[in-house]
Amino acid sequence: MLTAIETKIPDQLLQQAQDMVNEGWMINIDTLIIEAVRRYVESHQQILTERFIREDIEWGLHGKD
């Protein structure tokens, strides 16, 4: 199932995405955006992001260097 959403995107970023589509890297802009969101969600799992932020707190406040 697919749901249509409306959002705003910076012109330059949209142009870069459109260029990739025009050059044949993606079938269309919809596919490119789905792929971008999928990759972001996969690589930014909340539990990991939080763990890394807690490591930053420890290093920042109590580290050696």
Next chain:
Amino acid sequence: MAKTNTIVIADAGPIIHLDELDSLALLAGFEKVIIPETVCHEVQQHRPFALSHPKIKFIRQRADSFSAQVNALIPIYTLHSGEQEALHLCCEVSNSLLLTDDTAARLAAKSLNIAVHGTLGVLLRAIRQQLLSKSQVIDLLQSIPSQTTLHIRPSLLQEVIAEVIKMK
């Protein structure tokens, strides 16, 4: 300000976020700050003047060699070109610290035993290094949602601020 001998190799995120907070000078406390060529291009697209900061000499550098270990991790973590080059450079440069806010790049760095931290770490370190006061850092932390493109859950940001407040 006493410099540490740590050599920073920066991904685009922390450079952009520190510039958004007008806090790039905090990087002056490191021995060197290396910006991979690919990262330079990315930063210049978003923050054209960030790399011309008067207090920091950013060293633009390309990776001379390409680590097979890094190459193996690229598809696993879908690393971008800037992250790839930064990791290759970390493998070349001893005593390096990768600065990145990207979770996937941090995971890749950890699997290569590369020291890695992000923008928040640099801000908090400024208190320990006596570069900024606690209240200055709290002000910066509070301005993250409105002034930067660094995304952090509000309640977690409040936890970070609470940690700073309770720090002796």
